[in-house]
Amino acid sequence: MRYAETGYNLEIDLSRGNIERVETDPGLTELHLGGLGTNTKILWDRVPPETEAFAPENLLIFSTGILCGTPAPGANRTIVSTFSPQTLLMAYSMMGGFWAPELKHAGYDKVIIRGQAPNLVYLWINNDQVEIRDASHLHGKGAVETQELIRQELNEPNAQVAAIGLAGENRVYYASIEQGRSSASRGGIGAVMGSKGLKAIAVRGTKDVNIARPAEFMELCNEVLKYIKFREENPIPGVIPILAVLGSPQEMKVHDEAWHTQNFMWGNARTRKKDFWTEEIEKQWTETMESMRTRLISCYNCPLKCGATITVPGQSTYMMKCFSKLTYTMAAMSDLDFGLKIAQRATEYGVDGYSTPQVMAFALELYEAGILTDQDLPGMPSDNEGRFYWLLDRIVRREGIGDALANGTYWAARQIGKGAEAYDHNTIKKHEQLPLKLSMLNPIYFLMYSTGEKMNITQIEGQFPQAPFPKREQREEFVKEWFQVPDEKFKQYFLDWEPRGEFSNPYYPTIEATCEIVDWQERMHYIDDATGVCAGLSSFHLKPPYHIHNLPALISAATGMDIDQAGLTQIAKRNRTLLRAVNIRRGLKRADEKPPANHWKKRFPELETKLLDEYYKFKGWNNQGIPTKESLQALEMSYVSEDLEQRGIIKNEQS
Amino acid sequence: MNKVKKKVKVIKIDVDKCNGCRACEVICSSFHATPKYSSSNPARSRIRLIRDPLKDIYLPVYAGEHAAAECMGRDKYVVNGKEYDECAFCRASCPSRDVFKEPDSGLPLKCDMCEDEKEPLCVQWCLAEALTYEEREEEAEEEVQLGDMEIGLKSLVDKYGLQQLVDTVARLANKERGHTSD
Ligand code: SF4
């Protein structure tokens, strides 16, 4: 018997209409665990690097994590992997909600989709019965609407449905996949789903998920729950509200938005409003939220409430989470009322809440600069908010200028030309980033922004405070109960880190310490992405309930494998290195590994070069960021170095 | 019938506090697995969350007695402007629907209040405090408590009739004996 995992993948060929249930190799679980780890392995093995995102040969993988469907709190991530039309690299996105545990209970660890359906279809997975069904009647339907329609037509209210909206059908490069209160938004995976002619996947499962060592496992789960409760009752002092409590983050619950609104940039990541948050605004925004928010809601088996049901009078209800609460508001220089309203339409269209508002703000900047003219934007309303709705409608239909904008700021800027490139100032690896512009270079964040391959800072940061605390006493207080550190030295790094003076950014933490801190933070994300545990209870947070000391025991008790801290670290490193190799093979270069030029005002080119040099070394990569033969061998992936050698990406004499 | 003092276990359900996480379903199914916690499967849970997020319906319902036949009519409730589906509040495992039945055998499930646990597991795992637990003493008429197996058997009796069940059991028993003596 297989424990925690089902041991089966579902292979769907949409071109031929073929469905197969395939047993998986337990050896791969030992090497890569599951989730993102095994997804990456499949993409490496089966998708040649020349494959374009929208080619039928590209695979779209919906995966559970190894702990999904077990009672481990918050183990509910669906990890969707494919190749991105926008970055051309591996697209990585995942969603919470209820889909992955349902798939496990249906008896599968992954759904692997290849080919292209001749007509729009959806997939219905009901335990052992799997069908490809016609979806022509769902053409153009909203992503939320589609989920409801499918549940009704299947007469299965308990089916979990992941669907795309119009944006995915029209291959918008930042189209999302929506599922209940969650979405997998980054990197344009919704567009890949659209290119396959797949409108949705509905799943219902009623089978057991087995645990190898039940008593041991439950004890660990109960400890996790207990600690969640403790953290709920004891927010961390000295950090901003969303970081003080667990969650991903609990944006729908928190009303105090001083930090986001005053530190993040408005418009096309341009304007900082240092005194924005007044009592009056707080009152107004709180009223808006409370009048439209029906309920705070959770994902499967998680007590935190990061999502909310939002009902805007006169519009259909939708569910919202995280920072999409403010992205439209801030890009349009508007208020929360507008943000919640336009997000309803955007959710039905199925677009990424981070990229979309930025692309629209970018277009309006081009208009102000005279690069786009009235001729390019015929019929655009004159009011600011009306313009956002207008642009959104054009983008998801790829109408007129919307066709270029649908490719994201990087590609749109190059298509439009006439100097538009200069307005694409907030992308890394062609992907829109959080609208943050700061003063002094932070070495930790420099490395995370540069080398993160999951394209989003929230997918690499978390364990270590974002900034030094002002007073030593505060730092001492913080490190007191910080058992999550993999090594005591991290406490010292934090204790010594000062806001000013010799021990401050950018030269402290030292290069060596910086490498270790970044590596630790990244490691925890790669573990979560294999287990399917939400980062909101784990890698995204300071002092989380899941950490490097209990995760090996949890995974071992659930799966029956014997994994210790070193073993788990090795798996995370293997998965991370393989993902890098996948991207290197697709053309990722050292030159791509840099934050936006204006991310910090104060930059230190020499230090930055050294940081990158040393970090690459630390990771077992060569000076170009390519995993070396030795490190690949140590990770039992010589087949990767052989392939890279054959392609002339690494030289034979290197060893 | 005799009057006896009885401990009444009460789970109070505050639907306004429910966040829809289904932790109650997860832990109930795990707790009742054999061996305990060896598997998890919300479809076997003795509490079910009736959930329709877009209508803001969150209704944890406990499995009650097995009903041999479905009701003659159907009820629809409207509470605070929200219309609840037919049968939503009903605790019975009944022929009209597939809740509160073992997914494989179709045998009925019934909440047993987690028997000897000091607090029901679903309550312990509901950190949102939508489920809370109380105990009180009450006078009641003595009744026969049915165990899991009896409930299952009773439902089979209801379905096939006692005689057919007895015959089948006898036949199975013979077969079984036949095998072991091989
Ligand atoms: S922490 Fe938030 S986002 Fe994560 S699983 Fe829990 S409710 Fe979902």
Ligand code: SF4
């Ligand atoms: S555990 Fe509590 S909050 Fe979660 S679904 Fe059950 S009753 Fe609702």
Ligand code: SF4
């Ligand atoms: S009280 Fe126990 S048996 Fe009843 S629903 Fe809750 S967990 Fe299940």
